[in-house]
Each structure stands twice: as C-alpha cells, then as structure tokens.
Amino acid sequence: EVQLVESGEGLVQPGSSMKLSCVASGFTFSNYGMNWIRQAPKKGLEWIALIYYDSSSKYYADSVKGRFTISRDNSKNTLYLEMNSLRSEDTAMYYCARSGGLFDYWGQGVMVTVSS
Amino acid sequence: DVVMTQTPPSLSVAIGQSVSISCKSSQSLVASDKNTYLNWLLQSPGRSPKRLIYQVSKLDSGVPDRFSGSGSEKDFTLKISRVEAEDLGVYYCLQGTHLPFTFGSGTKLEIK
Secondary structure, rough: OOOEEEEEEEOOOOOOEEEEEEEEEOOHHHHHEEEEEEEOOOOOOEEEEEEEOOOEEEEEEOOOOEEEEEEEEEEOOOEEEEEOOOOHHHHHEEEEEEEOOOOOEOOOOOEEEEEO | OOOEEEEEEEEEOOOOOOEEEEEEEOOEOOOOOOEOEEEEEEEOOOOOEEEEEOOOOOOOOOOOEEEEEEEEEEEEEEEEEEOOOOHHHEEEEOOOOOOOEOOOOEEEEEEE
C-alpha cells in the first residue's frame, strides 16, 4: 500500500526557517517525481514545488522561489521541503504528492503556522 | 501560467441526481508526449485531496463508475451520475502538463 507521511508541523515566527519531511512507503520511491502542494486555511490548493526522481531537476512556484528548497534522499525514501524567510502568507497545510504531473497519491498533510 | 477556470463554485444536489463540473484552461493541455494531464481530485471534509480521474477520463482504482471525465485541449468536464452522500466535498481540476502546475478554484458539492 502506497503511503506518504508528512512531518515537521509547527508554529514559527515570521522570518524564521522550518523543514518538512515526507516519508514514502509501499513503492519504489526512487522511480517517481514528487511534489509539494499547500492549502491556506479555507482556501484552494497551490502547487509549490516538484523534484524529479533523481533530483536532476527542481521547479518552484514564484511565490516560494528563492525561499523554499525541495530535496530528497532516495536511500531514506524521504522528500524534504526546507522553508526559509517564512511569511504569514506561508501559513497553510502542506501536502506531498507522488508522481510529477499525475498526483496519484497524497499524504495527510502537516500544518505550518507563521505568526508572531 | 495556465489558468484553470472551474465552474460552478458550488452545487447543492439531492441524492440520486446528476451533476457536471466544468474546467477550462487558458491553453491546450496536450503535452509533447500527446497525453493530456488533466486530473480531477476530491477533497472530502477534513481530509487530504484524493485523485479520482487522470488524463481526462481514466478512473482511479476503486472510484465508482458513477464518475466520468471528458473533454480535450482546453475544455473538460467531470460528471457525477446518481450522486451519493459520500460524494460531498470540494472537487478540483488540476493540470499537470505545464509548469507551474495549476489547480482550478474548486467546486463545493453539498447534499440537499
């Protein structure tokens, strides 16, 4: 059974940093591109980052470019999102999802709150 | 960026009725490999999104055949025949052809 389990949720102050993890199981993680998507409270879904299966390419939404970094460790079946210079507008539920443009499996999400 | 225009924003339907949700993209979603990466997702209350349909019309495993997807190029439709109580939630279209990937604004389905 495919499972994606995010962790790292919390409350942080504006300007600070935070790192999210997404542990994958039930499939060969190193064969799949992976995405991060977020959802601000009571709002719609926003794609924020994609990483290829071998980390050869990474893409970001303009809203996070230069502040967030997507990475992965295929030996640990883990996807990461390092978030710097956090702003109040980054407050959201963050989801990881498998498979490039196909988004076939999603994690349960973790809440990130940026507030002073 | 590709803009996904999804309508209507909300629907209120009785059990057993049929509904359609439209999603129009600002540019063709046909990829260089000739596939069209248009997905439909359902976010049930308090849950993470779940994919129902991919590549316009292909149903995910376990999705009832009451759900169907159609369309091409820039114009897509999700149809739910014989709505059931478990279908309530917010439906999103999502294009996975062009980066940045983009979502429709969502359609909230309520049961009368």
